Amino acid sequence: QKEVEQNSGPLSVPEGAIASLNCTYSDRGSQSFFWYRQYSGKSPELIMFIYSNGDKEDGRFTAQLNKASQYVSLLIRDSQPSDSATYLCAVGRPTSGTYKYIFGTGTRLKVLA
Amino acid sequence: SQTIHQWPATLVQPVGSPLSLECTVEGTSNPNLYWYRQAAGRGLQLLFYSVGIGQISSEVPQNLSASRPQDRQFILSSKKLLLSDSGFYLCAWRLNTGTLYEQYFGPGTRLTVT
Numbered sequence: 156q157k158e159v160e161q162n163s164g165p166l167s168v169p170e171g172a173i174a175s176l177n178c179t180y181s182d183r184g185s186q187s188f189f190w191y192r193q194y195s196g197k198s199p200e201l202i203m204f205i206y207s208n209g210d211k212e213d214g215r216f217t218a219q220l221n222k223a224s225q226y227v228s229l230l231i232r233d234s235q236p237s238d239s240a241t242y243l244c245a246v247g248r249p250t251s252g253t254y255k256y257i258f259g260t261g262t263r264l265k266v267l268a
Numbered sequence: 269s270q271t272i273h274q275w276p277a278t279l280v281q282p283v284g285s286p287l288s289l290e291c292t293v294e295g296t297s298n299p300n301l302y303w304y305r306q307a308a309g310r311g312l313q314l315l316f317y318s319v320g321i322g323q324i325s326s327e328v329p330q331n332l333s334a335s336r337p338q339d340r341q342f343i344l345s346s347k348k349l350l351l352s353d354s355g356f357y358l359c360a361w362r363l364n365t366g367t368l369y370e371q372y373f374g375p376g377t378r379l380t381v382t
Binding site (some may be wrong): 186197201206245251252258261 | 279300302310312314317319325356358362367370371372373374375376378
C-alpha cells in the first residue's frame, strides 16, 4: 500500500463545473496536508494547505480534511481550461528534527472548454 | 519575499560524466532544504534533506550525494552518472519554524543522461 494514494485520472470535467480530487494517506502521524498544481514540464506550485479537520477555502479552491478517515480532498469550483494540470497531494510529518513530505503520484485534471 | 533558484534549467550529460546541480534560496535564513527527483510519469522521490550547513540526510542510497556549503545553498552531485539518473530534479525549501509547514519548489532542472 502506498503511503499517499491518488487516482491517476485523467479526470475530465466541463468548463464551469466543480472538479473533485481525492487523496488518502496511511500514516496517522501525518500532521499537515498539501495540494500542489503541476503543469506539464513545470515544477509543482503550492495551491492549498490544511492542518485541521474540516474545510478551508481560498478563492475557487476548497481543501477538505478528515483525519479519522485519513482522507483529503480538493474542490475546484467554476473550473477553467487553465486549471488543466496534474494535482499532487502531499502529507507532512515531523522526523529527525525536520519535516518530511510524502507525495502521491498525482491526478491529471482536464477541463473541457 | 522568498525566492528559490535552480540551475541549470536543462542538462544533457553522457553516462559516466559528473554532475553538479545548484539551488539557492533568497529572502530567508536557515531554511530546511530538500532535493527531489521526479522520473517521467512517476511521483516525487525525496533524495536528500538538510536542516543546516553541513547537515545532510539521505533518503535513498544511490549514485548521488548532496552538500550544503552555505546557509542558503544546496548542491546535488554525482561522480558518474547512470542512465537511470535521468529525471526532473527539484529543490524545495520550508521555513525552519515549528508552526509553518508549507514547502515551496524551485523551477527544477531537467537532466537527460545519454
